[in-house]
Amino acid sequence: xxxxxxxxxxxxxxxxxxxxxxxxxxxxxxxxxxxxxxxxxxxxxxxxxxxxxxxxxxxxxxxxxxxxxxxxxxxxxxxxxxxxxxxxxxxxxxxxxxxxxxxxxxxxxxxxxxxxxxxxxxxxxxxxxxxxxxxxxxxxxxxxxxxxxxxxxxxxxxxxxxxxxxxxxxxxxxxxxxxxxxxxxxxxxxxxxxxxxxxxxxxxxxxxxxxxxxxxxxxxxxxxxxxxxxxxxxxxxxxxxxxxxxxxxxxxxxxxxxxxxxxxxxxxxxxxxxxxxxxxxxxxxxxxxxxxxxxxxxxxxxxxxxxxxxxxxxxxxxxxxxxxxxxxxxxx
Numbered sequence: 001x002x003x004x005x006x007x008x009x010x011x012x013x014x015x016x017x018x019x020x021x022x023x024x025x026x027x028x029x030x031x032x033x034x035x036x037x038x039x040x041x042x043x044x045x046x047x048x049x050x051x052x053x054x055x056x057x058x059x060x061x062x063x064x065x066x067x068x069x070x071x072x073x074x075x076x077x078x079x080x081x082x083x084x085x086x087x088x089x090x091x092x093x094x095x096x097x098x099x100x101x102x103x104x105x106x107x108x109x110x111x112x113x114x115x116x117x118x119x120x121x122x123x124x125x126x127x128x129x130x131x132x133x134x135x136x137x138x139x140x141x142x143x144x145x146x147x148x149x150x151x152x153x154x155x156x157x158x159x160x161x162x163x164x165x166x167x168x169x170x171x172x173x174x175x176x177x178x179x180x181x182x183x184x185x186x187x188x189x190x191x192x193x194x195x196x197x198x199x200x201x202x203x204x205x206x207x208x209x210x211x212x213x214x215x216x217x218x219x220x221x222x223x224x225x226x227x228x229x230x231x232x233x234x235x236x237x238x239x240x241x242x243x244x245x246x247x248x249x250x251x252x253x254x255x256x257x258x259x260x261x262x263x264x265x266x267x268x269x270x271x272x273x274x275x276x277x278x279x280x281x282x283x284x285x286x287x288x289x290x291x292x293x294x295x296x297x298x299x300x301x302x303x304x305x306x307x308x309x310x311x312x313x314x315x316x317x318x319x320x321x322x323x324x325x326x327x328x329x330x331x332x
Contacts, residue, residue: 107185108188111174112169112171112189113191113250113254116190116287117287128308135164138169138170155175156177173254173256174273188283189255192288194248194251197250199232202235205223206223249269256276257276283297283300291309295309
C-alpha cells in the first residue's frame, strides 16, 4: 500500500505534484527545468506571430514609400480607399499635392506685329495648345497697342494670373512687367520687310480678311468706292496721302515699348528697341523665312511648338485646309 502511494507521488508518474501552483521556493532542479520549458511554449508562439506581423507591416510601409516616390505622391488606390472609408481624404489632412513641374519658360508673350504673319502663327498655336496642353491666352482687342499706365498695370495683372504654362498673344507694344512688380516673361515676335508689310496692310484696309465678304465695309465704312478699288501703283505715283507716308516706322514701337518717345521716329526709339530685343526677346523672326523661324521655335520652346513645322507643311492639316480656303485670313 505504501509502495503504491509512493509510485503515485513520483514525479515521472505524470501527476502534478503541486495542483495549486509551485511552492514559493521553486521546484526541484530536475522538475523545474522541465516545467520552464513547458511554460515557455505559449510565449514562444506569441512572439513568432508578433514578429511576423511587424515584418509584414514593415514590408507594406516600404512598398508604399516606393510607390510614393516613383509616382510623385501616394498610390492612387490608397487615396481611393481613404475616401471610401470616410469623408476625410489625404488632401484634408496634408493639403494639396506638390505642384506639377512647369517647363521653362512657363510664361511667353507674343506681342504680334500687325500684318507680319501673326494670323498664321495664331492658327498654328490654337492647334498646338490642344496638342500640348498649354494655356493659350488671346485678346479680343486688336486695335489698341498704346496703353496708359493704368491699362498697362491691369493687362499685366491679367496676364500674370493666367494658368501656367501660358502663351499670351495680342497686338500690343512691348510691356515691361518688372516695372510693375511682375515676373518678366519671355517675348517672341515676327517681323517682315516694311515694304511688304505696307502692301499687305494696303489691301487689308480695303478688303479685310476675306475678299467677297462685307466685313471690309465695317472696317472702313467711310472709304469711297473709287478709293477702295484704287490701284496701288496709281496711289504711289499720284502721291496719295496713304501712299506718301507708308509708316515704315510702325514696327519699332512693338519693341521699344510704351514710352511716349517710342512713338517718335528717331534714334532714341530705335536704340531702346534694340536694347529690349537683346534683353527680353528669345527670338525675333522674319516672315520671309517663316519655315526657319518655326524650326527655331520648335527647338527653343518645344513645350509650345513641338511639331509645328510638320503641321505647317502637312497638306492634310487643319492649318492647310484653312489656308487654302481663306488665304487672306491665314496669311495675316
